[in-house]
Amino acid sequence: MIRINIELDKKKLCRAAKTAEQLVPESVKSLCREASQDIDAICERDPAVKSRTEAAMLYPGFHAIMAYRVANKLYKRKKYTTARLISQTARFLTGVEIHPGATIGKGLFIDHGSGVVIGETTVIGDNCTLYQGVTLGGTGKDSGKRHPTLGDNVMVGAGAKVLGNFTVGSDSKIAAGAVVLGPVPENSTAVGIPAHIVRRDGQKVSKIDLDQVHIPDPVSQELCVLMGKVMSLETKIKSLEEELKCAEAAASAPGEGAPAEADAQSKSDTDVG
């Protein structure tokens, strides 16, 4: 009898749980999933973190991302002012400004938070890492899509500025303090101001390719080509002169002058005509 009652209670509980789950809106469920993935990202990538609770409670980057995820859902429903209000409140509390219109994949980790700016038309793939002071912004010269697109697993170092509408390929790294103004291929490292590629597919990129100061002079390159042509013409002229000398020597030899003389005579006739 008691057994039957327990079975009945279990069934009731399952039904109640299912009903409760159905009552939770899909947007809240997806928010919880995203939060869990963002906490996973902190635990995987920050050796300093000690527990998931610490990651959830004490990381301003995580709080800013959660605020963004809520604001983005409102932004998509055209609740622009409320979305901006949430984003600006998060900025005030965390020092991280993420425009609610930005598109951000799962597992974003913003370490230390402060000073990060992510523009409206920025696209960030999955599992990216941004350190403090990173700007994913526009150059101020464009409208429409004017912010960068980051692929998956991109790391942007502290203080780096990525400005303009171009793509930073998946698995690439932007060095701390770099200013990136153009596309970065996949699996590459970009450093410096303006940034240049120093590593691609694990191999160092030749420094000769990166030299922006000692660019070859196109005029001197053309002169070199002309010099080459002049030298080959000189060689040809010399060989022709030698052939001519041989021919003259053969003509002046006794018994063999008649045909050459006839040739010379016919040539002078043609010239006169």
Ligand SMILES: CC(C)(COP(=O)(O)OP(=O)(O)OC[C@H]1O[C@@H](n2cnc3c(N)ncnc32)[C@H](O)[C@@H]1OP(=O)(O)O)[C@@H](O)C(=O)NCCC(=O)NCCS
């Ligand atoms: C760029 C970085 C990711 C290293 O990437 P990597 O692919 O392993 O590159 P390497 O270390 O082999 O460096 C390649 C070249 O770039 C140079 N370089 C590395 N970081 C640089 C930087 N921030 N600025 C300028 N040059 C840099 C190296 O000196 C090296 O030059 P060399 O070829 O003349 O020796 C790393 O140096 C970096 O900047 N990380 C950012 C981390 C960060 O922001 N931490 C903040 C924690 S709070």
